[in-house]
Amino acid sequence: MQVKRTEQLFNSCSEEQLLKEIAPGKNRSIYIIGHMIAYHDAMNEILGTGKRSYSQLDAAFMHNPDRTGFDMPSVAELKQYWNDVHEQLSNAFEAMHQDDWFKRHNNMTDEDFAKEPARNKLSVLLNRTNHVAYHLGQLRLLK
Amino acid sequence: MQVKRTEQLFNSCSEEQLLKEIAPGKNRSIYIIGHMIAYHDAMNEILGTGKRSYSQLDAAFMHNPDRTGFDMPSVAELKQYWNDVHEQLSNAFEAMHQDDWFKRHNNMTDEDFAKEPARNKLSVLLNRTNHVAYHLGQLRLLK
Numbered sequence: 001m002q003v004k005r006t007e008q009l010f011n012s013c014s015e016e017q018l019l020k021e022i023a024p025g026k027n028r029s030i031y032i033i034g035h036m037i038a039y040h041d042a043m044n045e046i047l048g049t050g051k052r053s054y055s056q057l058d059a060a061f062m063h064n065p066d067r068t069g070f071d072m073p074s075v076a077e078l079k080q081y082w083n084d085v086h087e088q089l090s091n092a093f094e095a096m097h098q099d100d101w102f103k104r105h106n107n108m109t110d111e112d113f114a115k116e117p118a119r120n121k122l123s124v125l126l127n128r129t130n131h132v133a134y135h136l137g138q139l140r141l142l143k
Numbered sequence: 144m145q146v147k148r149t150e151q152l153f154n155s156c157s158e159e160q161l162l163k164e165i166a167p168g169k170n171r172s173i174y175i176i177g178h179m180i181a182y183h184d185a186m187n188e189i190l191g192t193g194k195r196s197y198s199q200l201d202a203a204f205m206h207n208p209d210r211t212g213f214d215m216p217s218v219a220e221l222k223q224y225w226n227d228v229h230e231q232l233s234n235a236f237e238a239m240h241q242d243d244w245f246k247r248h249n250n251m252t253d254e255d256f257a258k259e260p261a262r263n264k265l266s267v268l269l270n271r272t273n274h275v276a277y278h279l280g281q282l283r284l285l286k
């Protein structure tokens with residue numbers, strides 16, 4: 001639901017709007033969109049659902065702030081990556097058994113997971129969903 | 144986690160910041176905070192955990208946009224309401240049995256719930272948590 005809402009919002013924006021800051025001196029929408037793609041692509045390795053496809057986005061969208069000079073794909077390319085990443089995750093989630101969500105994710109060691117069993121794959125999904133909502137609230141300011 | 148993060152953020156802001164718009168022409172922080180209090184207070188009746196305590200906030204924070212002339216409490220009063228509402232909900236959640244989360248909430252009829260059993264009390268909690276994250280993303284622009 002959060003991903004769909006975000007997609008509807010940015011698809012209703014002009015390219016010019018997506019290249020604008022969401023508020024004076026803050027991130028541009030294109031940065032926020034690329035940031036979510038990079039985060040969601042990285043979920044594959046954390047959840048064990050596959051390899052990453054877009055690690056080339058990390059420099060521009062995850063490890064550095066907006067407007068620090070790193071190469072960014074075009075808005076059209078990012079929209080394609082957005083669709084690919086979410087279609088792939090959606091298929092991977094469909095293929096998971098419900099018990100899998102309560103298992104250890106790959107950023108936790110067995111020892112840490114034994115101490116904190118609530119930090120399972122489902123917690124990754126819930127955190128990432130809140131992360132989408134957080135940035136959707138910011139993107140909404142474009143309208 | 145989302146409620147705590149929001150609380151830490153607004154407690155680190157001056158009253159002047161909380162009375163400012165989060166971006167030009169957008170809601171003020173005080174409106175967003177009052178809005179979350181009113182929504183969370185209303186969860187009690189939806190989840191069956193008690194009566195509402197702050198329905199007087201609905202006109203200013205839920206049913207009308209910001210700056211439409213409805214009386215608002217002071218920032219100090221809102222912070223007190225925030226603490227009360229979340230302490231009460233937290234106690235109510237502690238007292239719930241885990242199976243209760245999969246039961247019908249009070250905004251669903253038995254007929255609707257039979258058709259859509261995933262729209263249970265847990266879905267209300269998840270939606271409200273995303274709603275906090277959405278507005279937290281906006282409040283973060285104050286910093």
